[in-house]
Amino acid sequence: MTESRLAREIARTLRHERELAGLTQAALAARCGLSQAGIARIERGDRLPGLTTAERLLTALGRQLRIEVEALDSHLDAALDEMAGTVLAERVEDLRLDRIIEALGGLPYVLTGGMAALLQGAPLPVDAVEIAVRRRDSPQFNTFLDRSHAQRWNARWQEWGGIHPGPEEPGEHRWRTRYGELRARMCEELPEPVEIRLGDRTYPVEPLVEVEVTDRRTAELLGRYRRRLTAAGAAPGGSAG
Template identity: 55%
Template sequence: MPSSRLSTLLGTTLRRQRELHGLTQRDLAERSGASQAAIARIEQGVRAPTVAMLERLLTALDLQLTVGVEPLDAQLDARIDALRGQTVAERIATLGLDRMLDRLGDLPYVLTGATAALLQGAPVPVDDLEIIVAWRDAERFAGWLERYYAQRWNPRWEEFGYLPADPREPGEHRWQVVGGVLRASMVDELPAAVEVRHADRSYRVVPLALVEVTEPATADLMRRWRTRHASSAD
């Protein structure tokens, strides 16, 4: 399933190995006989490769697939532990968060979810840039999505594309855009926000306490982080 942890892990592993071999996606496509578009989707985690496809891609890198098992969500715990070893500034840089926000320009928004939690010091993994946008700005937002070639998440096909990108059209408010994946909550009025500052930049975010109440997925990550922090402190 393209949105699964395993799909993301396979895509990240393939990209890292390709880059370690000094190859572009086009180079790997020529070596493996796969299309560059297919490789891009696998690396982005939006398409789960078949075993045969994965073996073909790895063979082109002089690698082979091995299979193992580990405790459930061990990879998630490893991501949290890695983030704990970074400063907030390092986490922001790793995500390329500022570049993504620069592209939003003057669109009114507030950061929420795991993005807001990370900016407020919580070492939680961020897979999508999460923002809140008011419905009155939907037309501006639609224009922005068009300008940045947004492809909307299609749950039927479990990949991005084949749906109108306009947030006023039916569908999930999640898009693949230049620079990453964006998830938006559309509301009548933007919530009260606090301003946090890192280096020379300010970020308008939903307060952490409110994030934990309104964002169940982020609340789960926060509980997981606190549990691990408490266990390591013992």
Template identity: 55%
Template sequence: MSSTRLVTILGATVRRQRHLRELTQRDLAELAGVSQTAVARIERGDRAPSILVLERLLAAMDVQLAVGVEPLDAHLDARIAELAARPVVDRIDDLGLDGMLDRLADVLPQVITGGTAALLQGAPVPVDALEIAVRWRDSTRFTSWLATAYGQRWNARWGEFGMLRLEPEEPGEHRWSTRYGELRATMCDELPETIEVRHAGRSYRVVPLVQVELGDAHAGELLRRYRDKQLAGGG
């Protein structure tokens, strides 16, 4: 990923989080102790924020930066092309999606979001975990389910699962390993609007693709990458 693309993604992330909280650029600037001009330039991708400024902006919105890695562009393109050639039902089986959803269904309301929602709508994005939205008021039930599923919370400090409390209210990424596979959650006050998709006779409630692209920086980047490749190739 070039530095220009990274700056664009960081700016889009700050803007998206600000919009989710219904803050103006001036509001965010005052909360973070920076100038409104700085916020505007960062969101437009005109300026690469320092780590300190980025952490202050995100902390002002009660979120934190999570750093990850992904394959180099050529390898990523090859992976996307490989997934595009495979039926969606095969990719659902690979993820073990149905088994985990069956175990969650009777426990708490949830909808599928992120890269998993994109997969179910046919997008060839690499997915390694079930991604769902869960309401904060269902946190206790969610925590209980995680405990029965031998859940372990992702520990960013040590780069592995474990050594952290399970509760979503505790600091840390909303990411757990369970006996049924990896699970990532977006905690929210109300579940987002969904559409229904069907595969192999089964129904799934998913966040629409356009909302996935707007609300998930990583999945959105992969979707735009795939779309750009398709346009470039005349697809």
């Protein structure tokens, strides 16, 4: 297997998306005009595909390629160390979680992603409130977005605004509102939450075991956090264990 971190990332992503689509390697090969053996090599991490090949594979799965950059591993470690030294209530206040929840009114929601992990004891770097919302509640969600003067993230132009803010539109479900940044996962039914109490408020939160299935980025950070605990000789117990 190649030692390329990027090859491992592509391998994991391609396998995950193919399995979500319910396709075998042979079926995907037939869709995109590649060989089953070639796809198997990519999914094992033995081969790093070119951009054209990666786009063909993802297009066949109804997905598109997006290029992002992130902090180096050492910077991620520093961010985890910094977060571990902060008070949870202060971080929740900085993210304006309560203001956003109050502004949502009676909209049914469950906290997800990094926000859910944070409330369950994992000191992860989180820069936005993340929620799950049912698709059938989109009209009510739209009312909140209008009332909060929300600007949706335009991934094409890498800026806020310029596109319809409604959650029924395709693209990233990410908004800048008057209360703070909000990201949403639209779903048919809300995940079954656990109740997390902080101060005088109780939050409906997606369990960590589910977060690690639905949010790949948070799952990677959780894995990194636990490995660091283990390397430091601490048992990764508590809610984040």
